[in-house]
C-alpha cells in the first residue's frame with residue numbers, strides 16, 4: 001500500500017512538473033489529456049478503484065480524487081498565466097505609434113465637397129450656428145407645402161422632383177429637392193432663438209455639365225424676435241469674404257422671388273470671366289452664388305411658431321457649385337465619378353483640417 005502511495009506522489013510530481021513546464025496553451029492541453037483525459041494516467045488509476053479491496057479503495061479513492069483536483073487547479077492556474085502572456089504579446093505586437101509621421105505612399109485625399117463642407121461649417125460655427133439634419137426622403141408637406149409651395153405652384157416644375165410610388169392614401173414621398181425642409185423640421189423641434197445651418201444631399205432629375213441628379217446644398221436659418229435684413233446682409237457678407245478668402249469682395253443683393261421668403265434676394269459676388277475662366281474678387285462681372293430672404297410668415301406658422309412674435313432670415317446655396325468656383329473645377333459630373341486620378345488632383349490633405357485661425361484651404 002505504501003508502494004501505491006509513493007507511486008501516486010511520483011505521478012503527481014511528474015504531472016505538476018509537466019503543467020508548469022507547458023510553454024503554451026496547446027502543450028498544456030496535451031498535458032491535461034494525458035492525465036485527466038479518458039485514457040489519461042489518473043483516469044486509468046481511478047477506473048482501477050472498482051477492482052480494489054475495500055481497505056485499499058478507502059485509501060486510494062480520496063487520494064486519487066485529491067490528485068485529480070490538484071491537477072485540475074494547477075492546469076487552470078497555468079492556463080490563466082499563459083493566457084495573460086499571450087495577450088501581452090498580442091497587444092505589444094499590435095501597438096501603433098500614432099505619433100509617427102504619415103507614410104508618404106498613402107494617397108487618400110479629402111473630396112472637394114467634404115472640404116468645402118468643413119470650411120462652411122467652420123465659418124458659420126464661428127458665428128454661433130449649429131448643424132442640423134433632415135431626412136433625404138421627404139413628405140410633400142415638408143418639401144413643398146410648409147414652404148409655401150402649393151400643388152399648382154410653378155416652382156414645383158422647376159424642381160424636377162423624383163417621386164416615389166403612390167402610397168395607400170394616395171400621397172407620394174419625394175427625394176428632397178432642396179435642404180429647405182430642414183427649416184420646418186428645426187422650427188418644430190426647437191424654441192427660438194434658432195441659428196442653424198443644414199448641409200446635405202439633395203436630388204433633382206437633371207444632368208449636364210453643371211447639374212447632377214444628386215447634389216449638395218447648405219441651408220441656413222435664423223429665427224428670433226428681432227432679426228432683420230441688416231443681419232442677413234452682414235452674415236452673408238462675412239461668410240462670402242471668409243469662404244473666398246477675399247477681404248474686399250464686391251457683393252450685390254438683387255431682388256428675387258422664392259415662395260418661402262419675403263422679401264427675397266439673390267446674392268452675386270464680383271468676379272471676372274476673362275480668358276474663359278472665373279476669377280473671384282476681381283473684374284466687373286457678377287456671379288450668382290446663393291438665394292436668401294426674410295422667412296415668410298406662412299413658413300414660420302407652418303413650423304409651429306407665431307409669425308407675429310418671431311421673424312428671421314434664411315438662405316440656401318449649392319455646395320458643389322461653391323467647390324467648383326473656389327477650386328476652379330469645371331465639370332460637376334466628375335465630382336461623383338469616383339475617379340482616383342481626379343480625386344488625387346482635386347482632393348485635399350486628410351491632415352490639413354480647415355480652420356479660421358489656421359487657414360481654410
Ligand code: DAH
Nearest residue numbers: 178180291292293314315316
Ligand atoms: N431652396 C432654394 C433652392 O433650392 C434655395 C433657397 C433660396 C433657400 C432662398 C433659402 C432661401 O433658404 O431663403 O433653390
